[in-house]
Amino acid sequence: MHPLARLDHQYVWHPFTQMRDWLRQEPIVIVAGRGPWLRDVHGREYLDANASIWTNLHGHNHPRLNAALIRQLRKIAHSSALGLANEPASLLAAELVRAAHMPGSGVRPSHQRLSKVFYSDDGSTALEVALKLAYEFTRRTRGPASRPRFLSLQGAYHGDTLGAVALGHIPLFHQTWRGLLFKTDTVMAPYCYRCPYNRARPERADARLYRQCRWECIEVVARQLERQRRMRGEPYAAFVVEPLIQGAAGMIPQPQGWLTRIAELLRLHNTLLIADEVMTGFGRVGLPLPPPRQPDRAPLFACQLENVSPDFLCLAKGLTGGYLPLAATLTTREVFDAFLGRYEEFKTFFHGHSYTANQLGTATALENLRLLRTRASLRARLRLQQALAETLPALWDVPQVGDIRQVGLVVGIELVRDWTTREPFDLREQAGIRVCRAMARRGVLTRPIGNVIVLMPPYCTTPAQIRKIVETLMLACEETLGRPSRARSKSRVRKPSIR
Ligand SMILES: Cc1ncc(COP(=O)(O)O)c(C=O)c1O
Incomplete structure (x- = not known):
């Protein structure tokens, strides 16, 4: 285990975290960030898909914000x-x-x-x-x-x-x-x-x-x-x-x-x-x-x-x-x-x-x-909003996806045991937590809210990076919750709503 991770285990108590589970595995220790990326002590890079708990707007290490500070x-x-x-x-x-x-x-x-x-x-x-x-x-x-x-x-x-x-x-x-x-x-x-x-x-x-x-x-x-x-x-x-x-x-x-x-x-x-x-x-x-x-x-x-x-x-x-x-x-x-x-x-x-x-x-x-x-920010926000609207519908192929909710640059994806009945996963199964862990192993970081996966990337995230985030989520669902059906659901897929 990296010495910084060891120090964390020894001294730090994390918010909203069951520390017994936390202490079972080496934590990701972030040492740097740039744009939508975070880098850990081992040099691994991750897309910050929840903008560091919904805070980051323009990306990490932004030259203008750094200069102002x-x-x-x-x-x-x-x-x-x-x-x-x-x-x-x-x-x-x-x-x-x-x-x-x-x-x-x-x-x-x-x-x-x-x-x-x-x-x-x-x-x-x-x-x-x-x-x-x-x-x-x-x-x-x-x-x-x-x-x-x-x-x-x-x-x-x-x-x-x-x-x-x-x-x-x-x-x-x-x-x-x-x-x-x-x-x-x-x-x-x-x-x-x-x-x-x-x-x-x-x-x-x-x-x-x-x-x-x-x-x-x-x-x-x-x-x-x-x-x-x-x-x-x-x-x-x-x-x-x-x-x-x-x-x-x-x-x-x-x-x-x-x-x-x-x-x-x-x-x-x-x-x-x-x-x-x-x-x-x-x-x-x-x-x-x-x-x-x-x-x-x-x-x-x-x-x-x-x-x-x-x-x-x-x-x-x-x-x-x-x-x-x-x-x-x-x-x-x-x-x-x-x-x-x-x-x-x-x-x-x-x-x-x-x-x-x-x-x-x-x-x-x-x-x-x-x-x-x-104007650059306006363009970036619009591009992100549209990239999300165009990419998210692919998730309807995942049988455990019950609802996809996009409001501008905020997305919640509700995972369910059975989308035809909306039957939820029992919270004790930790479906959301397991999916997010599998995403982290593939280089995308976010935190679930119960069975809801949150996507809220920084505004500088590109359409290609959005596609990577969505593909990673699909793979993580398949790995942790089971295989998606090959054929797209017979039910009609409606045009996405973007506010
Ligand atoms: C809507 C809303 N209000 C208030 C808070 C509390 O903010 P903070 O964690 O900065 O105290 C949060 C945090 O997630 C929030 O989402």
Whole structure:
């Protein structure tokens, strides 16, 4: 075993990892990266097919991000945001507000709703900030008798700090901590592939395309919002949603129009919308088709694709292009104003972190936004979106593929025991884990979510590399789950959906 792997085994405790299994085999120790590639201590190269847990945008070791980071390092690495402003944090806040502006809305960027930026460190803290602000804003606007409650989606994952965990609804991750948490409510997520209201028989196509329903999922939310008002005498403080696609829930996409309808309901019910775009932000959910010609007009956030303007926009992961931990919670002037007052009124938002608005992070994030605004980035994202749409249908030949869900540059492939009945694999069989291990042996790295294989490569990944990733997945399925049938399924393969 390599000495670094031995040190890891001796000292490091890995997140979301059964360490007994981890200690059974030599870990892959990464020493370098370039573009979509990662290299380990033995010189083996791997395609980073999940962009280092959904963080990396433009590829590793990007010359412009490196240069921005080094430029900032020559000036200063960090000074506190408690009592001091700093150069890249001020510039970045203005750029984030501009990016969150709804292109084509007719509203001038200087008049837009999301106009204040609170920095923190990662996705979980971005959600904590939104949660605390929404809680206190609700009490201040509705009065001290208000008991703000939160609603989030079935299968929701919003991070691992306790407030974020309280918003989560994945029993495997969240049940253990129940005794530490405040109560939140959950409501059905639009999971077309396994929706009880979808009357369609399984087909070899993304379930959103062939579903047969009457949008009952919206009625369910409407009833839940009504019930809260009736039973507790006031609406929910906020509904927390990952717009367009839920990530850790299993890459569960919403049918087009779901978000718009939900936003309308929330407005009627005087309930705030907290958009968790930790995963979906910064172009991940792709471009509208046909794409805008001007990079400046290309939406960077999932909410923008449905013309929805949330009350809170939580950003992390891709904010620095996958370089450094940094997060931002954007909110409205209305929320900001509720925290203004004379000092002795103590309306201050008493919350912050030592590294809030760190200069290395904010300088890198600023360059990341500039990169996203280039024609080259727009072209690369479009090319990747199309390469995925053209390559993924080959996976319908794999009998264990039940659903292929692509939202822009995010893909979830749900493995099932029997696609004709949607019968799932028992989690204890570790179908997803075994398939990903077999992919790693062939030079492609990703992590499953249960039985769902995630593909979310950096934007610089080429069509040829996408083909390699998909072929590797097919071979890995064959090796671990059994041979695919020779003939393509008789069932019709529909044209892929790309958002
Ligand atoms: C949608 C979403 N929100 C929040 C988080 C938490 O982010 P972090 O791991 O940076 O705390 C994640 C992490 O995967 C996420 O996917």
